[in-house]
Amino acid sequence: MPQLEHYGSNEDGLIWGYRFVPGQPAEAVGSEAVDAFLADPQARARGEFLWLHFSLANQASRRFLANRLTLPEAFHDSLGSGVGSTRLELDEGALVAVIHDVLFDSTFDASEVGTTTLSIAPRLVVSARLRPLRSVEQLRTAVRNGQDFRSPVDLLAHLLRDQASVLGDIVRKSTARVDQIEDRLLDNRVATDRKELGALRRSLVRLQRLLAPEPTALFRLLNRPPAWISREDVIDLQQAAEEFSTAVGDSASLVERVKLIQEELAALVNEQSSRTLFILTVVTVLALPVNLIAGLFGMNVGGMPLASSPHGFAVVVTGLVLLTAVLAWLAFGRRAD
Numbered sequence: 001m002p003q004l005e006h007y008g009s010n011e012d013g014l015i016w017g018y019r020f021v022p023g024q025p026a027e028a029v030g031s032e033a034v035d036a037f038l039a040d041p042q043a044r045a046r047g048e049f050l051w052l053h054f055s056l057a058n059q060a061s062r063r064f065l066a067n068r069l070t071l072p073e074a075f076h077d078s079l080g081s082g083v084g085s086t087r088l089e090l091d092e093g094a095l096v097a098v099i100h101d102v103l104f105d106s107t108f109d110a111s112e113v114g115t116t117t118l119s120i121a122p123r124l125v126v127s128a129r130l131r132p133l134r135s136v137e138q139l140r141t142a143v144r145n146g147q148d149f150r151s152p153v154d155l156l157a158h159l160l161r162d163q164a165s166v167l168g169d170i171v172r173k174s175t176a177r178v179d180q181i182e183d184r185l186l187d188n189r190v191a192t193d194r195k196e197l198g199a200l201r202r203s204l205v206r207l208q209r210l211l212a213p214e215p216t217a218l219f220r221l222l223n224r225p226p227a228w229i230s231r232e233d234v235i236d237l238q239q240a241a242e243e244f245s246t247a248v249g250d251s252a253s254l255v256e257r258v259k260l261i262q263e264e265l266a267a268l269v270n271e272q273s274s275r276t277l278f279i280l281t282v283v284t285v286l287a288l289p290v291n292l293i294a295g296l297f298g299m300n301v302g303g304m305p306l307a308s309s310p311h312g313f314a315v316v317v318t319g320l321v322l323l324t325a326v327l328a329w330l331a332f333g334r335r336a337d
Helices: 031-038 041-045 060-067 073-079 134-144 152-186 193-211 215-223 231-297 312-336
Strands: 014-020 049-055 087-091 094-102 113-120 124-129
Touching: 014 031, 031 049, 049 060, 049 134, 049 152, 060 073, 060 124, 073 087, 073 094, 073 113, 087 215, 094 134, 094 152, 113 152, 124 152, 134 152, 152 193, 152 231, 193 231, 215 231, 231 312
Parallel strands: 049 124
Antiparallel strands: 014 049, 087 094, 094 113, 113 124
16 A cells, blocks of 8 residues: 555545445555545445545646546536635535635735535545645644544544634634723723724734635535435534534634724824814913914014003913903813813
8 A cells, every 4th residue: 555644635636535444443545546446335334535625736646536427516616616615515516615714813814714615415425625724724623633433424523623723713812802901991092002903903804705605505405415414414513513603603702892892992082182282282372372472572663561660560460360260260161161
């Protein structure tokens, strides 16, 4: 048997392949074993199935998928599609799933999203990706550690639960960050948090769209599953859907919380701006009498009042002080009320 546990793909674009036999650890297989397995009628009777994982970076993988395997047309169409919602649909009697994974931080963007397309049939699971996904690697680790999978749908349910776990971890990390921002909000330190909150909110909304399965398609599948999906597999998918629903609900709640904090920050900034504008206005008003009198008495014309009085300066200053005091009382007294 050729060595299969290596990094990269073989000449057919296959990264790894496993043969599952009920009650036994999965056995690594190569692409040359696919035809013999699919031609063996006893393999299905024994409940055996294959999982083949391909690299789309190897051009040979597309030829192998098109010429050697009978896969739904939706699977081939999804290989070249852009990043969208996680999909799970029934096509030509097989399940076609498009799963996403992300490397999340505050500068998350769609270029950091990895996508894996899967075709799940009674005897064959085929997955293909351009870049490695953490959730798929975690599933492979479980397989290599000897975890028993009774069916292809059991594999899919495990992968969906891993995706729900990814979204849950992101929500927990984001919640911790929002808690820190909220603590600073209580201390009225809002210098840099508005931009960060906006980026976090946009990222969470995009992650919900990328990671959460389309509810309509998923519920349709759960309500009317194909005949080859057992009752136990349907229950596993329902549990995975419930975990996803919980994670999405927590994410939506966090988005609403971020929205409320943004509104509170905006109110604080507006209040600070109003206070600053009020102070500038009051200073301008209080300085108005001084500027006005200085301008009038600075004119070099005849008939200037109090010009010959020995107490003229004291009279003018006293009048200015009284007038300024009245204006200050009118401004700050009414402000206090």
